[in-house]
Amino acid sequence: MADKVADNIDVEASAEEVFAVATDFAAYPDWNANIKRVEVKETDDEGRATTVWFEVDAKVKTLTYTLAYDYSEAPEAFSWDLVDGDVKALSGSYRFDEFDDVTEVAYETSLDPGFPIPGFLKRQGEKAIVKGALADLKKRVESLR
Numbered sequence: 118m119a120d121k122v123a124d125n126i127d128v129e130a131s132a133e134e135v136f137a138v139a140t141d142f143a144a145y146p147d148w149n150a151n152i153k154r155v156e157v158k159e160t161d162d163e164g165r166a167t168t169v170w171f172e173v174d175a176k177v178k179t180l181t182y183t184l185a186y187d188y189s190e191a192p193e194a195f196s197w198d199l200v201d202g203d204v205k206a207l208s209g210s211y212r213f214d215e216f217d218d219v220t221e222v223a224y225e226t227s228l229d230p231g232f233p234i235p236g237f238l239k240r241q242g243e244k245a246i247v248k249g250a251l252a253d254l255k256k257r258v259e260s261l262r
Contacts, residue, residue, distance in 0.1 A: 125224065126221075135258050138261065151173055154171070155169060168185050171184065193214075196209065204229065224251050
């Protein structure tokens with residue numbers, strides 16, 4: 118069964134700036150400590166990554182997976198779904214709502230690792246996912262301004 122994690126954070130930047138960092142997958146290992154390697158496999162006509170392979174330090178073990186990205190709501194949002202990999206299911210989305218000089222970033226993901234994880238390790242993993250997806254994203258975006 119997939120576990121859903123969702124949270125949001127305010128970033129002092131435009132939605133366009135946050136979207137640009139959040140979709141620069143090749144740079145993820147530079148600012149997200151959980152992500153070790155990334156390979157963009159396919160892009161669309163606008164140069165946005167549509168299929169991306171990840172190697173992730175999941176603390177319990179290193180996982181690899183490939184995600185397909187959907188930009189039908191861009192630049193206000195984008196989403197992803199699992200293509201294949203070491204997990205059973207993985208999907209999620211980012212949404213960017215700009216207010217004056219702040220953008221509220223909403224992050225949601227649903228993950229089924231396909232193997233049992235003790236409760237305390239699952240909670241640590243969820244915290245690490247949200248930290249990388251939101252706090253580390255905020256730090257990266259604001260450092261580039």
